[in-house]
Amino acid sequence: MPIPSRPTMNVHVIIPCLAAALATLGSAAAAPSVEEALAVQPKQKRVDYDRLKPDDAKSATMSQEKEGGVSALVVRGPGGQVLRAFADTNGNRVVDRWSYYKDGVEVYRDIDSDHDTKVDQSRWLNSAGGRWAVYRDANDTIDAWLAISAEEATAEVVDALRDRDAAAFARLLPTKEDLKTAGFEGERLAELLQHVAAAPANFAKLAAAQKQFGPDAKWAGMLTPQPPGLVPAGSSGTEKDVQAYDNVAALVEGKNGSGQVFIGALVRCGDAWRPIDAPQMAGEQAGAGESFAFFAPRIAGAASAAGPAEDESLKPLLTKLRDIEARLSTANDAARNDLLTQQIAVLEEVRAAAADADKTFWTKQLAETLAAAVQDATVPEGLGKLEKIAAEVAGDEETAAFVAFRLAQARYAAGMQQSGADVEKVQAAWIEELGRFVEQHPRAADAAEAMLQLGIADEFSGREKEALDRYAAIIKDFPDAVPARKARGAARRLESVGKPLSLTGTALDGKQFSLESLRGTPVLVHYWATWCEPC
Incomplete structure (x- = not known):
């Protein structure tokens, strides 16, 4: 089959050409030229891979090689670095994998997994990330994500918002089967599905209304106030351990400057991180409701396990809170202190104005924020405010325990921050307060953490x-x-001292490791944690 000479050859056009080339490798005349091979493009447009200038392309070479144990036509640049590899993975002498390289490393591949000469999967690899997309028909539109990181998911949300592409956003959302497989059940599953069901319409409203990001806007990073948390198996509505984020934002850059998109919660479903709600933007609250939160206090009997019932009178204050939270993630130290003071003041207003059924929720939110501010040494009066709240809620066991533990944490942090602090004395006071906490609140959720610190x-x-x-x-x-x-x-x-130690797991290279494989060899086991600097 003759090969079209157009330099912008579509990947679908060249598939049969390369198939024919592999099928007749013995005939040099049947092989496509280097120029034609370099003209093959990824199925997805936004892929960063090496492209040669016309003069350099003249020095490129192509030959049949073994690539990962399979036959492939490999294109190399003037310096010998790999640029492309078109492989036959099942030995039927037909191309079914198209690989693209950056600086000699494969960063993207298109795959024909069912060997019908049509690309049905795309994967980003190595430094390009870990996205894995699938197609259910012959067009270039991704139908689903098999794998996508949290950072990549937020980037996709930004792209979808910029392009006003509701379908691109919708395919990021989890299905009911995704959430059930992840481990959710019962009321929490129903609540999640309610948020997911509302997300497409809310996204469409925001995408149509937003004017902050033009066609040049691009994702610049993911912002999160903490690492992913763990929703433990056995907690309400969860039968497996589930990883999730709360309060995620995406940083966006463009000609009009930088900005942020509030993503909200992300949950890990298999190898894919997925949003629960439509994104939100400061000043662009079209259709926005309260975002789902995995780690907000869950109040028995409340209208929603993710937070208090929606109150129209609180909406202006809640909008202020979202705006402050968005600005906090990129603020310098001076601005951060001012924003935290504002945040605490607004939370105090919300707590005072909230309905009686919701006061516990907002009391906990305020106490959590005050404790964090004291520990960061950003709000000196925070300790006094916490002590006042503790006195106010003394008659409510659950709330009293929640506040008491955060007060203990704040006192310890404040003591350690004092100039010339007597560390041993501060530590002793901390341990004594933890002991009292466990005695007074033995069944409180924070008692487990207090006992761990005592241990x-x-x-x-x-x-x-x-x-x-x-x-x-x-x-x-x-x-x-x-x-x-x-x-x-x-x-x-x-x-474990003096006893055989069984230790298995997955190594950094993805391979399974077993301590048993080192039997007869002296082994040093180093116990450590990511949060432990001395470790």
Whole structure:
């Protein structure tokens, strides 16, 4: 089959040409030219791969090679670096994988997985990320994501918003099967599905109304106030451990300057991170409602487990809060202190104005914010405000316990921040307050964390038996809590001296590792955590 000579050859046009070339590799005349091979383009447009200038293309070469154990036509640049590889993965002498390289490393590939000469999958690789898209027909529109990171998901939201592409946003959302497979059930599953169902219409309204981002706008980063959290198996509406983010924002840059898009919650469904709600933008609240939150306090009997019932009178204050939160993520230290003070003032207004049924929720939000501000040394009066709240809620066991634990954390942080602080004295006061907390609130959700901190203190003081007793109590009384997982690991570590150690897992290269494979070889096991600088 003759090969069309147009330099902008579509990938679908050249498929049969390369297939014919692989089928007749013995005939040099049947092979496509280097120029024609370099003209093949990825199915997706926004792929950053090496393209040669016309003069350099004259020095490029193409030959049949073994690429990853399969036959391929490999195109190399003047310096010998790989530019393209068109492979036959099943040995039927037909091209079914089209690979594109950047600086000699594969960054993208199109795949014909069912060998019908049509691309049905695309994958971004190595430094280009980890997206994995599938197509259900012959057009260039992605139908679903098999894999996409949290950062890539937020970038897709920004692209969809900029392009006013409702379909691109919709394919990011989780299906009911996605959420069930992830581990959600019952009321929490129903609540998530309610948010997901409302997201496409809200997105369409925002995309049509927004004027902040033009066609040149592009994603510049993902902003999040904390690493992904874990919704533990056994908690309300969750039968498996589920990873999720709250309060995610995307940074956007363009000719009109930079801005932010509030993404909200992201949840991991298999290998794909997915948004729950439509995005929001400051000053562009078309159709926006309250975003789902995985880690907000969940109040029994409240209208929504994600937060309080919607109150029209609070909407102006809630809009202020969202605007402050968006600005906080990129503020410098001076501006951050001012914004935190504003945030606390607005939360105080919301708490005062909220309906009685919602006051507990907003009290917890305020206490959490004040404790974080004290620990960051940004709001000096925060400790006094926390103490006042603690006195106000003393008659409500659940709320009193919540506030008391954050007050203890804030007191410890404030003590350590004092100039010339007596560290041992501050530590002793912290341990004493934690002990009182566990005695007064033994069934509180934060009791598990308090007991864990006491156990760690016992370990550092050489009281291993006491530490083991505390770890055992955590495991018994709070088996599904995150501190229980840490307690199990700590207990196993303390009890492993002189005993065989079984250790398996996935290594950084993706391969399975077993300590048993090193039998007969001295092995040093280093216990550490990402948050532990001395480790």
